Amino acid sequence: MTETHATAKYPPGRYGRRREPRPRRSWPVILVAAVVVLAGVAIAWRLFQQYGPQEYEPQVQRFSNITDDGINVEFVVRKDAEKEATCRVRARSASGEEVGLAEVDVPKGAEPVVSYRLATSDRPVTVEVPACGPRRSR
Template identity: 85%
Template sequence: MTETHATTQYPPGRYGRRREPQPRRRWLVACLAALALVAAGAIVWRLFQQYGPQEYEPQVQRFYDVTDDGISVDFVVRKDADTEATCRVRARSASGEEVGLAEVDVPKGAEPVVSYRLATSDRPVTVEVPACGPLRSR
């Protein structure tokens, strides 16, 4: 028995027109990849500027001497040694309500520890230093 290899012939017009294979467009893939890299780089740069190291970075060391009308806090501000800063100090009650707020000046020096007594309108349970910036003249 002999084997014959037959080629499949489709009746003309029955299955539509067969398309020829398209050549690959490597330049299009390369351009899209480059565009994606540029977009990712722009996003990374924007996020770094927004959430990266800040010029003034406060950190609460401890709070103590909690009474119904005040709280004491020690905090450090990471900044250039030859600059002064103003920091906002805020106390909150057990319900989360803000019960005390003050702006505290931080002197020149490499990471000085600032001690401050914040007056409050109710008993505080915590204190925070949410923001610092350049010294504001009052």
């Protein structure tokens, strides 16, 4: 009987039969990794569609002339220059209550600056343009 590394360390028969090492099965690990990567890509794609660049992106530039019954707002809409848009403009009071709401038409142009006087039911402290979309016929 030839002496191997295992028998040199441990006397034969003393600690029971030693198992031969099994070959590693790598295909389940690869399969699980592929499923995780595909799920990650699917989630990233969905989030990009939901929160990525939008067709109409409004941004308030400034607001001024705040009174108890109105507020002036200037905003820009990033959109295709050939499209018209309709944007919802909203004012809020110090308590967070909505005190003014209007739909404002945005003309064609690369990035038109829109100035609008929003009438309010109470003194506003801020104004926002939460959404814009294709121009609606009225």
